[in-house]
Structure formats: C-alpha cells, structure tokens
Amino acid sequence: MNRTRWIRKIAVMMGLFCAAGSCFLESGIAADERKSPSADPVLLKGLIRDLKDPDSQVRRDAAVSILRLGPPAKEAIPALLEAMKDKDPIVRQNAVDAVAEIAVAAPGVLPALVQSLKDEEYLVRTKSAGALGAFGPGAREAVPQLLKAAHDEKKIVRAFVMEALGKIGPAEKVVPTLVEGLKDSEEIVRLRAADALAVCQTPQAQQALEQYRKENRHKR
Numbered sequence: 001m002n003r004t005r006w007i008r009k010i011a012v013m014m015g016l017f018c019a020a021g022s023c024f025l026e027s028g029i030a031a032d033e034r035k036s037p038s039a040d041p042v043l044l045k046g047l048i049r050d051l052k053d054p055d056s057q058v059r060r061d062a063a064v065s066i067l068r069l070g071p072p073a074k075e076a077i078p079a080l081l082e083a084m085k086d087k088d089p090i091v092r093q094n095a096v097d098a099v100a101e102i103a104v105a106a107p108g109v110l111p112a113l114v115q116s117l118k119d120e121e122y123l124v125r126t127k128s129a130g131a132l133g134a135f136g137p138g139a140r141e142a143v144p145q146l147l148k149a150a151h152d153e154k155k156i157v158r159a160f161v162m163e164a165l166g167k168i169g170p171a172e173k174v175v176p177t178l179v180e181g182l183k184d185s186e187e188i189v190r191l192r193a194a195d196a197l198a199v200c201q202t203p204q205a206q207q208a209l210e211q212y213r214k215e216n217r218h219k220r
Contacts, residue, residue, distance in 0.1 A: 047069075064097075067094065077106045117148075122156070135168070147173075158189045165178060
C-alpha cells in the first residue's frame with residue numbers, strides 16, 4: 001500500500017478517535033447544540049477513488065473505511081452502489097455493509113439491495129436482506145423479491161429474510177410466507193419466522209405462532 005493510502009487509513013482512525021472523545025472536548029456544550037458530524041471531503045474523495053482501484057484489497061479496505069465514517073459519508077452512496085456490482089465478492093459484501101451503516105434511502109439504494117438479493121455469493125444475499133430490513137416499511141418495494149428469497153438454498157439467507165419481512169410488512173403480504181417459515185428444516189429459520197410473526201397483529205399470525213409454540217413445548 002502506498003504512502004497516500006496509509007495516510008488516508010490513519011486519517012479515518014484519527015477521525016473516529018476524535019469523534020469518540022468529543023464528549024471530553026465539548027463537555028461544556030449541550031448535546032443538542034453540537035453540530036452534526038461530517039466526513040472530511042478530501043479523505044472521502046480519496047476513499048471513493050479507492051473503490052475503483054485495480055487492487056481488490058484496496059477496494060475492500062476503502063468500503064470498510066467508508067462504513068466506519070457512517071452517515072456523514074452519504075456522498076459515497078453512488079460509488080458504493082457501483083461497488084455492490086464489483087467482481088470481488090468481499091468488496092460487494094463490504095459495500096452492502098457500508099450502505100446499511102450510512103442508512104440513507106438515496107435514489108437507487110433500495111433497487112440495488114433488491115438486486116443483490118440475487119447475488120451468486122450467499123453472504124451478499126444475507127447482508128442485503130439485513131440491510132433491507134433496517135429500512136423497515138420504507139422498503140416495501142423489496143417485498144416481492146424477499147418473498148422469493150425466503151426459499152433460498154442457504155439457511156442464513158432464509159433466516160435474515162424472515163427477519164426482514166417482519167420488519168417491513170405489510171402483514172397481509174408477508175404472514176403466509178412467515179407461517180411457512182415455521183416449518184423450515186432449519187431451527188434458525190423457524191426461530192426468526194416466529195419472532196417476525198410475533199409482531200404481526202393478525203389472527204393468522206397469532207394462531208400459527210400459538211400452534212408452533214405448543215408443538216415446540218411437546219418436543220421438549
């Protein structure tokens with residue numbers, strides 16, 4: 001890694017350190033009087049440029065560094081959406097994580113996450129489902145693809161999909177799939193489906209959950 005990249009990495013860490021210690025530096029200032037944090041524009045510009053570096057490790061590190069900057073790095077969203085299509089699966093994973101951490105429903109974010117539910121790498125699919133769930137009802141457009149992803153071959157993907165469906169809703173559309181999840185062959189999927197049904201206030205959801213709990217008690 002060249003000197004410029006080392007400087008950027010050190011700058012990210014220093015920025016995080018300063019943010020963590022701000023309560024000591026601003027002890028005499030009320031929390032609501034403090035200015036919202038912002039990412040150093042020069043640093044962020046360099047990290048965005050690194051997302052297109054020929055070296056995959058540099059691209060991976062750039063996405064992680066942007067993730068650590070959090071919401072103040074929202075200007076990196078367009079570059080992260082491009083990174084979600086990177087040929088390297090770890091870059092794609094890190095880009096999804098960064099988008100989820102920044103949590104800005106900017107144009108193109110939800111469609112990109114929906115597309116990533118079909119990624120060939122199961123960890124990308126898993127992280128995409130988790131990121132969509134974080135948007136709650138605001139991610140309703142993702143429900144059709146999440147319903148398909150509920151039958152993913154990987155249990156961890158199915159589990160995260162169940163959780164996301166519970167957070168996003170609406171109940172009338174997701175409850176049938178969640179009820180089906182209670183019969184999944186993998187316990188982690190059944191548990192996530194049960195947790196999701198617990199917040200769905202519909203007769204079908206409550207009846208299925210009650211039956212599931214009753215059967216579970218008998219098994220123990």
